[in-house]
Amino acid sequence: MDTALIPKGVKRCPMWQFLLGLGIVGAVLLWGVYAMLLCWFKGLNQTNMNDYYGFALWIWADLAVIALGGGAFFSGLLRYIIGKDELKHIINYAVLIGFICYSSALLILAIDIGQPLRGWFIFWHANVHSMLTEVAFCLSCYFAVLTIEYIPLILENRQLDKVPFFHNLSHNMHEIMAVFAATGAFLSFFHQGSLGGVAGVLFGRPFAFREGLLIWPWTFFLFTWSAAAYGPCFTLLITWITEKVTRKKLVKDNVIELLAKISGWMIFTYTIAKICDTTRWANITAPGLGQNLADFYTGNAFYGYWILFAEIVLGGVVPAIILISAGLRKHPTWRVVAFFLGVMGVSLNRWVMVLQVMAVPILPFDTWALYYPSWQEVATTLLPVAYGIILIMISYRYLPIFPQEAELNPIEEETSTAVEAHTKSAPDLEPAKA
Amino acid sequence: MKHEQNHTTPMRYGMAIDLDKCTGCGACMTACMAENNVPFKEDESDKLVSITWMRIFELNNGKAFPDTDICYLPRPCQHCEGHGGHSPCVSVCPATATDYSQETGIVSQIYTRCFGCRYCMGACPYHARYFNWWDPVWPDGMEKYLSPNVSVRMRGVVEKCSFCFHRYQLAKNQVYLDGERKVPEADYQTACTQACPAGAIVFGDLNNPEHQVHQIVKPDSENGNKSRNPRAFRLLERLGTNTKVYYLSNREWVRRAGDNYLAHEKTGQVSKPHH
Amino acid sequence: MKVDRRSFLSFVIGGAAGTALSPLPWKLMDDSSIWSQMWPWTPVPPDGEVVYEDSTCTLCPGGCGISVRKVDHRAVKIEGKKGHPVNDGGICILGLSGLQLLYGPTRIKSPMKRIGERGQGKWQKISWDEAMAILTEKLSDIRNKGEAHTVAAIAGTEGGTVPALLQRFMTAYGSPNFIRTPSHQDADELAVKTLFGASGRTGFDLENADYILSFGSGIVDGWGSPVRMFRASSLWKEKNVTVVQVEPRLSNSAAKATRWIPVNPGTEADLALGIAAVMIAQNMVDPGAVAGAGGWENQLLANYGTKKVSQVTGVDAGVILELAKGFAKANRPLALCGRGKGLVAESLRETAAVYALNALTGNINQEGGMWAIPEADYIRWPDVASDELASAGLAQPRLDGAGTGRYAGARHLLNRLADAVNGGGPYPLQALLVAGANPCYDLPDTRSVRMALERIPFIVSFSSFNDETAAMADLLLPDHVYLERYGDVPVGAGLAQQVIGLSKPVVSPQFNTRHLGETLIVAARTMGGATADAFPWDNYETCLEETLAEKWDALIEEGIWVEADIAPVADTVRLAVTDAPAVQAEGDVNSFPLLLIPYDSIRLSSGYIGDPPFMIKTVSGTVVKGKDGFIEINPQTASATGLSEGSVATLTTPRGEARVRVHLFEGIQPGVVAMARGLGHTAYDGYLAGKGVNVNELIGPVEDPSSGHDAAWGIRAKLAKA
C-alpha cells in the first residue's frame, strides 16, 4: 500500500501492524492532548502544582528530555567537528531523537506557563540577567538548528527526493551541515548550561545554590557536561529498544561501542566533577548558609540519602565503569544496563534539581512540601513520549534513518532485481555528507 | 508651583515588625486583601494555593507543655535588595515583569507583563509570591467593593505584596501638587501598617533618619544593612537577600528562628551576607 | 529547476522577512496580550470621586470608629477611624471584612415567606406590605386570644434604641418574654449587683494598670472591645507591665502575656480565692474598699489554703504565693475574668472571686483599677400604658424563669428556653421573633434548640443574613446592615467611660431591606390601640434624634459622644460568705476521660455574624482543612489514643458526637482537648457553611446554681480513632 514511500532495500512491517501500533500510541497522544487542552482552557489549576511547587513534573520532564536530547548535539560535535566518521551511521537517529526531545520541551513549556498567549514576552521583554531568558533564546535557536538538520532527512524520502527542488535543497543543506552542527553545539553548550543555571543561581535556596565561574554557577557546567555524557546513552538506549522492537540489527556494534565508550568516559569525568561539586556544596556552601546535609535528606517521607546514592553511584559511577571497561562494554547485557542506569541517573539529577529544590524547607519554621502530580500532568508528560514514538515510527518507516540497515538485514527471499535494487539504492541510504 | 529635579538620596522603604506585640490577629492579612483586591475561593484551607500577600506564620519554641511558647510572624514581601537590586526574584524573571526600584526600594510586580512561568516563585525563599491558579471570581455583587487603584489580576500570573505601591503613587501625586519634594512619612503608609490594632508594624524610609522605622532599625549600611538594634533580625539574613523587612523580639528563640543556624553558631553572629 | 546555494538562501531569508514584515504576526502578538488581560470575567472596578465617610462598626460590641472609603458611590474599604477614643485608627479583622457582609451573597435581599418545609430553604419573595400584614395579623390573633405572653423575642443585645424598641414592642404587646443572648455581661451585671448592691457594669482602666492578672480573658482573642484590648496589650509591652494569663491552653493571649499559668480547666475561681487567701493571710490587702469581709475572710482562710488550692488547680504552691505577692505589691494591679471573648457567663462564684481580688487591692474606682459604673441611660421614653390584654400577658411568668424563684438573680436565661419550649415551661410558645441573634447556632446544645424551634408554630427572623435561625423561620423581614442605616451604639465592653457611637448610612440600602426600628414602628402602628400609642414616632430617624436629644448634634458631627466623668454606682464591695459549689463539667469521668473546652479566636467570628470570606481565609490549616475541623490535643494524650497529626477521630460528649481531625499542640494541658468556636455553620454561604464542627453541638448548658446562667466552661469527652 505504501511501498512506494518505503526506502529501497529494507523491509517494513505490514500496514495493519503499523496502523495498530499508531492507534495504540495515538490513543495515549489523544489523552495527552485532552489534558493539554484542559490546562490551556481551564488553567493550571488542573495540575497539582502550588505556590511551593511552582516548578514540578513538567519542568523535570523538560529538563530531563533536554538532557537526554543532548545526544544530538554531542554526536554532531563528534561527527562533524571532531571527525569521528563512524558516527555517521547513528547521527540521523541522534538528530531525530534530539528533534523529538526539543520539540517536546517547547511544547511542555507552552503548557506550563500561566499565560501561553504571552509566551513571546520572554523574547520581547527579555531580561538578560535571567537564566530562563538565556534558555529560551538558545533553546529556540537550537530547535531551529535541529529542524534544519532534520529537514534533509525528510527530503530523502524516496518520493520527495524525486522532486528536483527538494533533491537540490537537501543536497545544499547537507553541504552546510557542519556549520549547523557547530552552531548547534555552541547553542547547546549555553542552553544546557543555563538550564543548570536555573537552579544554581537561586541564592535564596541553599539546596540548589552553587558558587561558580564568572556569572555561571557550577551547575551550569555540570548540566552541559552531563547532557553531553548521558545524551549519547539515551540515543543508544533508544537505538537498542528500536532494534528490539523491529527485531533487526540496525547499527553495527563498532559504532555502538565507539559512542558507548565516549559516553562512558564523559560520564566518568562528569561523575568526578559531580562528586567534587557535591562535596564542596555539602561541606562549604550549605553550612555557610546554616544548613547541613541532614536538613536536605531527612525529616520527610520521600527524599532520603538514597536519592543521592542512586544518582551518583548507581547513575554515575556504575555506568561509567561498565562503559569504560572494554570487557563489560562489549557485553550486550552489561552495556544496556549501563545505558539504562545512565538515563536513570541523569533523569534523577534533573528531578533533584527541580523537585527536591521545591520540597526542602528554607525558612527554619517551615516544613517539607511534598507533591504528587495530577493525572493531567501525567497525561501531558506522556503526550511527548507518545508523540516521540509516533514520529520515530513514521520516520523509521519512510526515511532512511539507519544507513546500515539494508546491509545488516539483506532481504534474502528477493530475486536478482532485489539485489539490483539494493546496489542502486545504496547511495540513497548514504547519510548526510559534510 | 516649582518642581526641581533634585538628586536626593534614593529611598529604601521598609518595615519593622515587633513580634512581641504582634498578636497573630490577621487584621494585616485582611487589610491587605481588602486594599489590594485579593481574590478568594470557597475553600482556602490549602495554604499552598491560597493567595495572601501578607501571610502569618506560627512559630513555636519546640518545648513541651507547659514550657511551650508561640510567636506569630507576619510575612509580607521582604522587598529584597540583594546586591544592588538583584533580589532573588527580580534577577530571574525572564520577562522583566518584576523589578527593583532604585528610587523607592520597592520590588514591583507588573501583572500585564507576567506570563506565568513561576520562576520567581521558585527563587523567593520567603514564599511571598502567589500564582493565580484560578480566574478571580467574586460572588455576584461583591465586585462592588473592588478598588480601582489596584488592577484585578487575571488567571495565570504571579502576584505579591507591593508595599501598597498605589498609595505611594497617590501620595507622590499629592506631594507634586503641593510643590513638595519628599513624601512625608505619614502620607505613605501601607494598609497593613494602618490596620494593625496592636501597632506592631512600623513602615517608612529606612534611609531617612527622621522616619521612625530608621530610628528603630538603625540600619548599618557598612554591614549589608544589618540592624544595629539588638532586638532586630531579618529572615534568612545570611542568604544575602538583604531584605527591608526587619523583625523585633526580646526572645532569643524567636530571633534564632529567623535564620538557619548550625548547632554551634550563636544567634545573630553569623548573619554576614553570604556574597 | 535548479536550486543553488544563493537561491536557497534567498528563499529562506526572503520567506522569513516576508512573514515578519506582514502585519499578521505583530497584530496577533498584540492582540494576544490584550485578550489575556481583558477577559470579560475579570472585573475592572470603575473609578470615580473618592470620599471617606465615618461611622461606627457594630459587628461586635467593641464600638470602633470606622472610616469608609468610597469610590464612585461604592464602599471599597473600611479603615479604623483615627483619633477615635476606642480604636484610634486600629481595626480588627472582622471590621475590615464588613464590605463582604454588605455586598456578600449571604444577604437576605427582600422580605420572604416560607413556601417549602421548615429548613428546606424554599422561599417566596413578598412585598413589605404583605410581610407586615402577615406579621401583624398573626400577632394580633394571638393577642386577641389573650395569649400575648406566648410570643417571645430574642435579641442579640439590649443596648441602643433598636433593641429597646423591640423590648418596648413586647411590653406594649403584652409579653414578658424579651430575652437577650447570653454573654459574660450577664455574669458581670449580676456580680456588680451582688457586690456593689446596685445595678451597673464594670469598666477597667487597663491603660493605667501596671499588673494584669487575667483569668482566661482573651485579651487579644476578642475580649471586651477588641481593638482597644490589642492596643492595651501593646501599651503594656512598651511599659513593661506584667501580664499573667491563667488558662489551661496557650491561647494567643497567653502567648502575649509575660507569664502563662496553665490551670486545670474550671478551677480559675479556686485559684483567685487561693490568691486572695494568701493576700489576707500575709496581710497584703488594702481594706479601704471592702466591707463586711470578716466572715468571708475566715471562710477563705479555712477553705482555700495554698496547698489545697494547689491540688485543685494544678498550680504550684510556690507559684500561687508568687502571684499573690506580685499582684498585691503592684501599684495598680487589675484582675480580669470572662473566658475568651466572654461569650458565656461565668458563675457568680468565679466573677465575684476575681472582682474581690480587685477590691482587696483597693483599686475600686481608682486610676488603673476596676470601676463600677451605671449603664448608659439616655433612652428615656415614657412608660408604656398597658391595656388589659397587655397587663394580662405581662402578669404571666417569663418562659425562661428569669427574675423569680431560684433564678431571681438573672434577667435573661436564653439557655433555658429550649427546655421550656420542649415541655419544661409553664406554657407553649406560639411565636418567636429573632433579631440580631442566631440561637440555632450560638446556644449550647444546639440540637435541642433546633428541636424547640421546630415546635414553635411561627418564627420571624429580622436577620440581614442567611443564618441558621433564619433558615428555620417562616417569615423573613431583613434588616439593613450597619453600613446602610442609622443606629446608636452604646459601648460597654469593659470601657471605664460612657461612650456612645453613631452608625450612619455609608451607602444606600443595597437590597429591599428595612431598618428594624422602622419595621417595629410600622408593626406597632398597624396593631393599633395601646401598642400603637407606645410608638408615637413618625419613623425611626425621628425616634433616634428625639431620644439622643442634645447628644444628636454632637453625634452627627463627631460620630461619638464620650462621658468620662461618671459617678460610680458604689464605692464599697460587700464580700459575703457563700456556699456556691464550683460549676462542674457535664459527664462522668469514667466514660468520658477527657475534657473538651471551646476556645475563641479573633479570626473566627463567633456570634450572630458568621465569618466573611476574608476571615475564613486567614484561618489556619490546622483549624480547618477542607470540610474537616480540628481539635487541639497534647501529643501525650494523642499518642495514648493512637492519634497523630491530622488523623481522623470521633469526639464524643454526653451531648453529641463529631468527626474531627487532630492537631497536636504542646500548648494544651494533657487530658484536655480544645475546639475553636465559630465553625460548623450550616447556613450562610459556600465560603463558610459545612466547614468544621459547631462546638455548641457538643456542649450543653450547665446552670450556675447562683443564677441559672449557663456557666459551662467545657464538657467531659472521649476520643476514638476513626
Ligand SMILES: Nc1nc2c(c(=O)[nH]1)N[C@H]1C(S)=C(S)[C@@H](COP(=O)(O)OP(=O)(O)OC[C@H]3O[C@@H](n4cnc5c(=O)[nH]c(N)nc54)[C@H](O)[C@@H]3O)O[C@H]1N2
Ligand atoms: N495588551 C494591552 N496592553 C496595554 C493595554 C491594554 O489594554 N492591553 N493598556 C495600556 C494602558 S492604557 C496602560 S496605562 C498600560 C498599563 O499597563 P502596566 O502599567 O504595564 O500594568 P498595570 O497593571 O496597570 O501596572 C500596575 C503595576 O505596575 C507595577 N508598578 C507600579 N509602579 C511601578 C514602578 O515604579 N516600577 C515598576 N517596574 N513597576 C511598577 C505595580 O506592581 C503595579 O501592580 O498598559 C498598556 N498596555
Ligand SMILES: Nc1nc2c(c(=O)[nH]1)N[C@H]1C(S)=C(S)[C@@H](COP(=O)(O)OP(=O)(O)OC[C@H]3O[C@@H](n4cnc5c(=O)[nH]c(N)nc54)[C@H](O)[C@@H]3O)O[C@H]1N2
Ligand atoms: N482591572 C483593571 N482596571 C483598569 C486597568 C487595569 O490595568 N486593570 N487599567 C486602567 C487604565 S491605565 C486605563 S487607561 C483604563 C482603560 O479603560 P477604558 O478607558 O475604559 O478603556 P477601554 O476598555 O479600552 O475602553 C474604551 C472604550 O472606548 C471605545 N472606543 C474605542 N475607540 C473609540 C472612539 O474612537 N470613539 C469613542 N467614542 N469610543 C471609542 C471602546 O469600544 C471602549 O468601549 O482602565 C483602567 N482600569
Ligand code: SF4
Ligand atoms: S495586624 Fe498586627 S497584630 Fe495582627 S497579625 Fe498583623 S501584625 Fe500581628
Ligand code: SF4
Ligand atoms: S521576598 Fe521574595 S518576592 Fe519579595 S523581593 Fe524577596 S525574593 Fe522577591
Ligand code: SF4
Ligand atoms: S512568573 Fe511572571 S513575574 Fe515570575 S518570573 Fe515568570 S514572568 Fe516573571
Ligand code: SF4
Ligand atoms: S504592604 Fe500593602 S501589599 Fe504589602 S502586605 Fe501590607 S497591605 Fe499588603
Ligand code: SF4
Ligand atoms: S472590634 Fe468589633 S467594633 Fe471594632 S472593628 Fe472589630 S468588629 Fe468592629
